[in-house]
Amino acid sequence: MRDARDVLKSPVISEKSVGLVEENKYTFWVNPAANKIEIKAAVEKMFKVSVVEIRTLSVKGKMKRVGKYLGKTSNRKKAIATLKAGDKIENFAGL
Numbered sequence: 001m002r003d004a005r006d007v008l009k010s011p012v013i014s015e016k017s018v019g020l021v022e023e024n025k026y027t028f029w030v031n032p033a034a035n036k037i038e039i040k041a042a043v044e045k046m047f048k049v050s051v052v053e054i055r056t057l058s059v060k061g062k063m064k065r066v067g068k069y070l071g072k073t074s075n076r077k078k079a080i081a082t083l084k085a086g087d088k089i090e091n092f093a094g095l
Helices: 015-023 036-047
Strands: 008-011 025-030 051-059 063-066 069-072 076-083
Touching: 008 036, 015 025, 025 036, 036 051, 036 076
Parallel strands: none
Antiparallel strands: 008 025, 025 076, 051 076, 063 069
16 A cells, blocks of 8 residues: 555645535545545545545646647546545645
């Protein structure tokens, strides 16, 4: 198994993900090779909470243009962790 810091890259701070915090759901950018079991263990270990469910989705990179040059952002993986009722992660936006 990977170390928790290798699995969780950073929290996703967007309008939608901050809105999900009210439903006790927290969103993270994760290692694309990590599976749901590793992600669940990493969240529980780092934040000392109980995770009920993990949902993952792969985000395709976008094509970007700078002048005449074309490029592509990298593909990433996002995970949404649903915590047990009563558990929460303090200072989620400040991570």
